[in-house]
Amino acid sequence: ETGVTQTPRHLVMGMTNKKSLKCEQHLGHNAMYWYKQSAKKPLELMFVYNFKEQTENNSVPSRFSPECPNSSHLFLHLHTLQPEDSALYLCASSQPGQGAPGELFFGEGSRLTVL
C-alpha cells in the first residue's frame, strides 16, 4: 500500500469510446504525475501537476486530457484512442523538498487495452 490508489485497474475500450482513469493520493503530496509504461520502453512522463496547476505536458496527443481538481485527485480522460495507446498508465505523487530527491510514490497502475 503506497498511499496512491488508481481505478480502474483494467480497462478495455474501443477507439470511439470515452473513458477516464482516476488517481487518488492519501499522502498529502503537492505534486502528481501521469506516466505511460509500454513493453520494452522506459517509463514516459506524460503530465505533471503542482498544487493543481499543470506544469508539464510532455508533447502528449490531445486525445489524452488530464484534470486535477485538487492536490489529492488526478484524472486522465481518454477519447478516440489508438491501439498503440494500449499500455499501463501509472499515477505517481511526490512532495518536493521532502524525502529523497525526486522520490515518487506510484499507484498500482491502470492496464488499458484499446481495440
Add this chain to the structure above:
Amino acid sequence: TQLLEQSPQFLSIQEGENLTVYCNSSSVFSSLQWYRQEPGEGPVLLVTVVTGGEVKKLKRLTFQFGDARKDSSLHITAAQPGDTGLYLCAAMYGNNRLAFGKGNQVVVIP
C-alpha cells in the same frame, strides 16, 4: 537516444545465486534511484544514491553509484523468489527532471 541503459534486460537465476545488474549513461546525474516493480504493481522506491562512489545496502541488496556519477549497479546476494521483479533505475538531471531506464527483468527460480 536512450539516456539510461540497463543491462542485462532479462536475467533468470536459481534461488541462492548472486546477480548484478547495471545502469549506465554518458551523462552525469545529481542523484540516482532504484525502483522494483512486481507483476501487477507499480514501482516502489528501493534506494536513492547521491554521492559519487556511494554504496548502500538494503538487506541482501547492495547499490553502488559510480565515482563519476554516470552509472550504478545493483548486486543481490543469495537471491530469493521474492526478489523477482523489474528493477528500474531513474536519474535526476538538469532542472529536476527524472529519466527512467527500460529496466532489468529478474526472475529467481525456486
